[in-house]
Structure formats: structure tokens, C-alpha cells
Amino acid sequence: MPTILGQNQYGKAENRVVKITRDGDTHHIKDLNVSVALSGDMDDVHYSGSNANVLPTDTTKNTVYAFAKEYGIESAEQFGIHLARHFVTTQEPIHRARIRIQEYSWERIATSDANSKFIGSDEVNHSFARKGQELRTTQITFDGETWEVISGLKDLTVMNSTNSEFWGYVKDKYTTLKEAYDRILCTDVAAAWRYNWTSDGNRMPNWEKSYDQARKHILQAFAETYSLSLQQTLYQMGSRVINSRSEIDEIRFSLPNNHHFLVDLEPFGLKNDNEVYFAADRPYGLIEATVLRDGIEPKIPVDMTNL
Structure with missing residues (x-):
């Protein structure tokens, strides 16, 4: 019985990236789990195995880490928007990008050491404990014209x-x-x-x-x-x-x-x-x-x- 290809996508899932922003002695953490899914003109790779239109999933992984340095991580949503725009606008065969992000929260560890060099604060500016609360999520989808952000x-x-x-x-x-x-x-x-x-x-x-x-x-x-x-x-x-x-x-x-x-x-x-x-x-x-x-x-x- 003849078959045809239906909806499809590919990408690199669960790229763990931690970005430390150093503001003098005060550090800030963004800890993300980023999954990239791309779709577009991908019939040939499924029907014949031709990779001519395929951006390697390893490249999508590398892009996540490079963008963490190049753009920083202001928010999970903004980071996902940078990634989605990049994949759709720089790769002609890619018509749609979906970026899913989970964010893990950290909080500063309080200290009672009055002799600490962080005098004047009850928190150590570079020591953190993982919050045992909720996981923040977001999904960014871009088709070259329209955005959808669900957080x-x-x-x-x-x-x-x-x-x-x-x-x-x-x-x-x-x-x-x-x-x-x-x-x-x-x-x-x-x-x-x-x-x-x-x-x-x-x-x-x-x-x-x-x-x-x-x-x-x-x-x-x-x-x-x-x-x-x-x-x-x-x-x-x-x-x-x-x-x-x-x-x-x-x-x-x-x-x-x-x-x-x-x-x-x-x-x-x-x-x-x-x-x-x-x-x-x-x-x-x-x-x-x-x-x-x-x-x-x-x-x-x-x-x-x-x-």
C-alpha cells in the first residue's frame, strides 16, 4: 500500500546550559534545559536519505552554547526567541523552529560569618542552593513571520x-x-x-x-x-x-x-x-x-x- 510522509521534525533535545554572569563580586545564574525542534523541506532525507537540507543536530547543540555567550540569557523566553529566529532566517530549508526550555532556579546561600569579605550582606554572592520549588517552562515557535510564546x-x-x-x-x-x-x-x-x-x-x-x-x-x-x-x-x-x-x-x-x-x-x-x-x-x-x-x-x- 503506498505511503506518504506526514508531519516531521528533528533537533537536539535537552541541552543543559548554565550561564554565569559576573557583576563584580556578585554572580547571577541562569540554568536551562533547551530542546530544539526544526521542520521544513525535509522530504528527501526521509525518502532517499539525502542530507542536503539537514542542519546537524550537533550544530543546533553548539548554537545553544554559543548563543549563551553571544547574547547572554536575559530570560528563557528571550533566549528561545534568539534561537528560533536564527534557525529559520539562516537556513533556507528550515521553515519552522520550536524551542522548548525548562529553567531551574537557584537562590543565594545566607551566611552568618561576620568576618566574611562580604561584610554588609547576609548572603554570599557566589554561593547558591538549588530551589526545591517549581520548574519554569517555555515554548517558542517561529515560522518566519509569526511567533507563539507559551510559558x-x-x-x-x-x-x-x-x-x-x-x-x-x-x-x-x-x-x-x-x-x-x-x-x-x-x-x-x-x-x-x-x-x-x-x-x-x-x-x-x-x-x-x-x-x-x-x-x-x-x-x-x-x-x-x-x-x-x-x-x-x-x-x-x-x-x-x-x-x-x-x-x-x-x-x-x-x-x-x-x-x-x-x-x-x-x-x-x-x-x-x-x-x-x-x-x-x-x-x-x-x-x-x-x-x-x-x-x-x-x-x-x-x-x-x-x-
């Missing part, structure tokens, strides 16, 4: 120890879950948001500030929502971001419900007054949804939160 975060674990209920749900003969009027609400936030910046002719967002603010609004909405369901909390988180950040048109969440069940202490003659819980890691409820600015069509793929 986000994953593995941001949050918990409300009260102000959460779950009751009034459908029950059938298999339902054993008891209604809860004061429960723990815990989840690992994975979110992806789409910027409405699409072309070089328009002013770019401040990528660093936008990320910080989107993260802040997600956390504030989680903390401030009296939750009757995780779905309600999700919608409040998304609405807070959309209503507060004009540069963001769409945000998608994937929220596992990290169940905490009250332990039965009655066999030991003890009363459990919402104090002792069993934290179950699986199975878990998984709540996913997209929140959009009114009038905007959804464009974020459903799997974007798995970057």
Missing part, C-alpha cells in the same frame, strides 16, 4: 490546611467517599499560559516580570479562594491571571488532587479532630481546564502542561 511552570506544590470542602456530589451504589466540610486541599500546579505577542513589530512583554506576576496571582488565588471543589479553585487561579495580566490571553492548568485522608484513631482510644492525615500518592483525581480571555479561541495544546 508556564510545573511541580509547584501548594496546600491549604483548611477552607476547603467537598460535598453535594453525585452518589451511586459504588460511592463510599464521605462528604467533607473541612479538608486539606493540596496539588502540584502545572500551568501553561499563552502570550498575545505574535510579531517582532509589537512590543515584547517583560518576560521575567510577567512570569513572576503570573506565579504570584496563581498562588494568591489558591490561598484566597474558599474552595468547594478543586475545579472552582482552578478557575479562580486562571481568572486572576487573565484579569491581571493584559499580555496573557489563555492559561491551562493540570492539577492532581493530592488526597489527604483522616486516619481512624478510634482503635487506639484517640479522637482525630482534623489533625492526623494519611497522604496518599496514588491514585489521585486529576483536574484539567483552560481559562480564556472572552472572545479568544483556545490554542494551547492539552499536553502543554507536561513540558
